[in-house]
Amino acid sequence: xxxxxxxxxxxxxxxxxxxxxxxxxxxxxxxxxxxxxxxxxxxxxxxxxxxxxxxxxxxxxxxxxxxxxxxxxxxxxxxxxxxxxxxxxxxxxxxxxxxxxxxxxxxxxxxx
Amino acid sequence: xxxxxxxxxxxxxxxxxxxxxxxxxxxxxxxxxxxxxxxxxxxxxxxxxxxxxxxxxxxxxxxxxxxxxxxxxxxxxxxxxxxxxxxxxxxxxxxxxxxxxxxxxxxxxxxxxxxxxxxxxxxxxxxxxxxxxxxxxxxxxxxxxxxxxxxxxxxxxxxxxxxxxxxxxxxxxxxxxxxxxxxxxxxxxxxxxxxxxxxxxxxxxxxxxxxxxxxxxxxxxxxxxxxxxxxxxxxxxxxxxxxxxxxxxxxxxxxxxxxxxxxxxxxxxxxxxxxxxxxxxxxxxxxxxxxxxxxxxxxxxxxxxxxxxxxxxxxxxxxxxxxxxxxxxxxxxxxxxxxxxxxxxxxxxxxxxxxxxxxxxxxxxxxxxxxxxxxxxxxxxxxxxxxxxxxxxxxxxxxxxxxxxxxxxxxxxxxxxxxxxxxxxxxxxxxxxxxxxxxxxxxxxxxxxxxxxxxxxxxxxxxxxxxxxxxxxxxxxxxxxxxxxxxxxxxxxxxxxxxxxxxxxxxxxxxxxxxxxxxxxxxxxxxxxxxxxxxxxxxxxxxxxxxxxxxxxxxxxxxxxxxxxxxxxxxxxxxxxxxxxxxxxxxxxxxxxxxxxxxxxxxxxxxxxxxxxxxxxxxxxxxxxxxxxxxxxxxxxxxxxxxxxxxxxxxxxxxxxxxxxxxxxxxxxxxxxxxxxxxxxxxxxxxxxxxxxxxxxxxxxxxxxxxxxxxxxxxxxxxxxxxxxxxxxxxxxxxxxxxxxxxxxxxxxxxxxxxxxxxxxxxxxxxxxxxxxxxxxxxxxxxxxxxxxxxxxxxxxxxxxxxxxxxxxxxxxxxxxxxxxxxxxxxxxxxxxxxxxxxxxxxxxxxxxxxxxxxxxxxxxxxxxxxx
Numbered sequence: 001x002x003x004x005x006x007x008x009x010x011x012x013x014x015x016x017x018x019x020x021x022x023x024x025x026x027x028x029x030x031x032x033x034x035x036x037x038x039x040x041x042x043x044x045x046x047x048x049x050x051x052x053x054x055x056x057x058x059x060x061x062x063x064x065x066x067x068x069x070x071x072x073x074x075x076x077x078x079x080x081x082x083x084x085x086x087x088x089x090x091x092x093x094x095x096x097x098x099x100x101x102x103x104x105x106x107x108x109x110x111x112x
Numbered sequence: 113x114x115x116x117x118x119x120x121x122x123x124x125x126x127x128x129x130x131x132x133x134x135x136x137x138x139x140x141x142x143x144x145x146x147x148x149x150x151x152x153x154x155x156x157x158x159x160x161x162x163x164x165x166x167x168x169x170x171x172x173x174x175x176x177x178x179x180x181x182x183x184x185x186x187x188x189x190x191x192x193x194x195x196x197x198x199x200x201x202x203x204x205x206x207x208x209x210x211x212x213x214x215x216x217x218x219x220x221x222x223x224x225x226x227x228x229x230x231x232x233x234x235x236x237x238x239x240x241x242x243x244x245x246x247x248x249x250x251x252x253x254x255x256x257x258x259x260x261x262x263x264x265x266x267x268x269x270x271x272x273x274x275x276x277x278x279x280x281x282x283x284x285x286x287x288x289x290x291x292x293x294x295x296x297x298x299x300x301x302x303x304x305x306x307x308x309x310x311x312x313x314x315x316x317x318x319x320x321x322x323x324x325x326x327x328x329x330x331x332x333x334x335x336x337x338x339x340x341x342x343x344x345x346x347x348x349x350x351x352x353x354x355x356x357x358x359x360x361x362x363x364x365x366x367x368x369x370x371x372x373x374x375x376x377x378x379x380x381x382x383x384x385x386x387x388x389x390x391x392x393x394x395x396x397x398x399x400x401x402x403x404x405x406x407x408x409x410x411x412x413x414x415x416x417x418x419x420x421x422x423x424x425x426x427x428x429x430x431x432x433x434x435x436x437x438x439x440x441x442x443x444x445x446x447x448x449x450x451x452x453x454x455x456x457x458x459x460x461x462x463x464x465x466x467x468x469x470x471x472x473x474x475x476x477x478x479x480x481x482x483x484x485x486x487x488x489x490x491x492x493x494x495x496x497x498x499x500x501x502x503x504x505x506x507x508x509x510x511x512x513x514x515x516x517x518x519x520x521x522x523x524x525x526x527x528x529x530x531x532x533x534x535x536x537x538x539x540x541x542x543x544x545x546x547x548x549x550x551x552x553x554x555x556x557x558x559x560x561x562x563x564x565x566x567x568x569x570x571x572x573x574x575x576x577x578x579x580x581x582x583x584x585x586x587x588x589x590x591x592x593x594x595x596x597x598x599x600x601x602x603x604x605x606x607x608x609x610x611x612x613x614x615x616x617x618x619x620x621x622x623x624x625x626x627x628x629x630x631x632x633x634x635x636x637x638x639x640x641x642x643x644x645x646x647x648x649x650x651x652x653x654x655x656x657x658x659x660x661x662x663x664x665x666x667x668x669x670x671x672x673x674x675x676x677x678x679x680x681x682x683x684x685x686x687x688x689x690x691x692x693x694x695x696x697x698x699x700x701x702x703x704x705x706x707x708x709x710x711x712x713x714x715x716x717x718x719x720x721x722x723x724x725x726x727x728x729x730x731x732x733x734x735x736x737x738x739x740x741x742x743x744x745x746x747x748x749x750x751x752x753x754x755x756x757x758x759x760x761x762x763x764x765x766x767x768x769x770x771x772x773x774x775x776x777x778x779x780x781x782x783x784x785x786x787x788x789x790x791x792x793x794x795x796x797x798x799x800x801x802x803x804x805x806x807x808x809x810x811x812x813x814x815x816x817x818x819x820x821x822x823x824x825x826x827x828x829x830x831x832x833x834x835x836x837x838x839x840x841x842x843x844x845x846x847x848x849x850x851x852x853x854x855x856x857x858x859x860x861x862x863x864x865x866x867x868x869x870x871x872x873x874x875x876x877x878x879x880x881x882x883x884x885x886x887x888x889x890x891x892x893x894x895x896x897x898x899x900x901x902x903x904x905x906x907x908x909x910x911x912x913x914x915x916x917x918x919x920x921x922x923x924x925x926x927x928x929x930x931x932x933x934x935x936x937x938x939x940x941x942x943x944x945x946x947x948x949x950x951x952x953x954x955x956x957x958x959x960x961x962x963x964x965x966x967x968x969x970x971x972x973x974x975x976x977x978x979x980x
Contacts, residue, residue: 045166047136073141
């Protein structure tokens with residue numbers, strides 16, 4: 001578990017990157033995360049998460065093409081690595097094993 | 113399309129690696145364009161800024177460390193490692209380089225400190241750009257006389273109507289003998305006694321320690337003293353309200369109103385007392401210019417801001433005409449000299465500001481630069497000479513893939529390393545030099561360079577430049593070699609760069625030779641001053657100094673008593689002796705010159721061995737009538753008389769015309785910088801109170817005993833005066849302190865320059881011997897003698913020294929001629945100085961190179977050729 005631990009935000013970013021396949025770079029990841037979480041997210045937070053997870057080995061990356069839209073700068077595409085998919089699966093497994101134990105009928109809070 | 117703000121990204125770039133910032137910038141740019149469409153330009157810009165700002169996160173730095181290290185740091189470490197290896201491989205060369213640079217840096221830093229000190233002179237004077245001294249020029253007897261002394265009421269008269277003159281202060285430096293409370297009520301002569309108007313403290317900024325700063329010397333009979341003076345006379349500084357008394361009935365006691373801090377070391381104005389000048393000034397009356405008694409005092413003015421000195425100067429004469437029609441006043445040309453100018457004005461001194469010779473400062477600057485360049489030349493020469501040996505290294509490096517740039521940066525690293533090893537050593541050496549430097553300069557260096565960041569970073573910057581200059585040429589030479597050159601032939605034989613090295617060696621020797629000649633000539637002149645020009649031997653003459661009126665009644669008794677002491681050859685009493693300041697210059701009706709006068713007794717001429725050309729010396733019996741006078745030849749030449757001897761045409765002193773009873777040779781009584789001035793001497797009996805010096809000619813064998821007896825006699829006659837004696841040679845030397853200092857500093861730097869030059873030559877000869885070792889071995893095998901080989905190795909060096917001497921001689925001759933112009937009496941520059949210097953340099957060069965030349969010449973050919 002240790003070393004492959006993902007924070008909640010990191011998990012979401014990683015999922016978004018996975019979903020976007022080869023279209024994942026900071027801006028698209030940000031939009032995807034915003035869409036699903038329905039929160040406004042600053043680009044710098046996404047950058048921070050992406051580069052940090054790259055260093056941890058959850059992501060790999062390669063440089064893409066430059067364009068005028070980007071002020072002549074190249075973009076960095078991110079891909080989820082094997083270690084990344086394993087970590088996501090692990091999280092999913094842990095959560096599902098918990099959900100199995102939760103009683104089928106939801107508890108109605110506050111009712112008698 | 114609107115561009116996003118530039119600044120935030122620029123900020124990021126400062127901190128983080130360029131490539132990651134580029135990626136972030138691209139993303140931000142895209143986001144920015146999206147935002148312009150959806151939210152408008154202003155919002156987009158603010159989001160851009162905010163996001164960029166928030167991008168400053170720790171991961172950026174981590175990124176930088178990962179990406180940059182291998183390319184950059186490793187290379188530097190590698191270069192450093194190479195540099196240490198090469199330095200330890202050539203220990204002798206490294207040592208020569210470091211040692212030379214250390215000496216060069218230390219001495220130029222010392223000079224730099226001195227120059228900085230000079231430039232910060234008086235920087236605490238806040239009003240100095242508005243302070244001027246009034247000066248006047250008057251044509252008198254065919255020559256222009258520049259004077260710093262003004263009629264005491266000139267300035268008060270004109271300042272009334274000239275609003276541009278904000279304030280003025282009449283300032284005069286004088287000597288007073290006062291009774292010290294600390295030292296058993298003995299009297300002590302104080303030489304730094306300033307009399308001034310109260311405005312003195314408004315013109316100049318000095319720190320008042322205690323007392324009311326509003327009423328310093330505004331009342332008559334008040335005085336401000338410095339802390340060290342208070343300690344000297346009272347033993348404590350709590351002296352406000354105390355009085356100081358003088359050992360003269362003409363001076364009334366003064367009340368101390370304040371104590372001030374000593375004038376700082378960088379003040380051009382130095383003094384111990386500032387007293388109100390009220391009592392000195394002649395009474396003004398309705399028309400002060402008509403008073404019979406007048407006084408001339410230097411005047412300093414403070415102009416109001418924005419007033420030009422020219423505007424004031426043009427008003428002086430018109431204003432004066434309203435008050436007086438005195439010719440000497442209204443026919444003078446007046447001028448205002450700025451404070452900044454006065455600090456360097458060696459021409460006329462008023463005793464208040466001690467001027468510094470700007471030429472000396474400039475010369476120091478030049479010497480500093482030259483000494484550093486000598487050390488630099490050593491580095492360039494030795495390294496580029498070694499270049500050929502290192503060509504192999506360079507070639508192999510190139511084969512392995514080093515670019516020329518890498519090679520250059522490696523060699524620059526080496527020179528940087530040498531320089532930065534030399535720097536701390538130089539600062540260490542500087543600490544050792546400074547005390548010596550301070551004693552020679554006779555002043556403390558007050559600039560605290562160790563805590564001055566600007567100075568230190570300046571020095572580091574200078575070292576960087578130095579290292580680059582030194583390293584660049586060898587680096588370019590070495591990196592130029594191609595591997596094929598080395599494989600093809602023997603690059604040792606290429607004469608590339610040899611010419612440059614020769615030129616540089618010539619430069620070094622030129623400088624050294626010029627300095628040596630300079631030292632010889634300065635010392636020759638000083639020797640000339642000491643010995644050639646004086647008719648008397650100054651080391652046998654002691655002067656006992658007292659004050660005005662001390663021997664009014666009993667000078668004959670005092671003289672007789674001292675005459676009887678064992679060890680005393682002759683005694684004379686007089687008003688002054690050679691080397692004194694003669695402010696008492698005066699003019700007489702019909703004589704077109706300023707004259708100096710003494711009161712002397714009949715022994716004076718004998719004591720100083722002054723030759724009487726015609727007539728006779730004073731004689732107490734014969735002199736009782738007829739107002740006799742003795743003049744020197746200079747005055748006799750000026751008087752328009754056919755027969756000056758026994759003439760009674762002029763009145764020099766007293767009520768009646770004087771009779772000239774004797775004419776003496778032109779003896780030196782002032783600095784040799786000046787022409788001998790006209791002098792007349794009056795008999796002691798004419799004004800006994802003026803006799804304040806006892807001049808004793810003693811035998812050198814029992815100095816101490818004689819001195820003790822003199823003191824005992826002194827105490828008997830003058831129990832309330834401190835026994836104050838001075839040797840005449842000390843006193844005369846003091847007139848030439850500037851020259852002595854110059855000669856000492858000159859000698860020091862000459863020795864250093866020679867040392868550095870010889871070190872370089874030593875290194876170079878070592879290199880040449882190594883390179884030519886095989887050639888010489890073959891010559892030996894073929895039958896060359898030791899002498900032939902020595903000649904082979906040294907003839908070139910002699911040629912270089914000879915060329916240097918040829919260049920240096922006229923240079924030194926020119927500069928020394930300039931320097932000697934200060935002296936009215938000078939030793940002729942003789943050719944033997946130059947010949948001697950040349951021979952000395954040849955000898956030095958021979959000594960330097962013979963070590964390696966001999967070693968090479970004596971080497972065994974069998975051993976050196978074995979490896980071929």
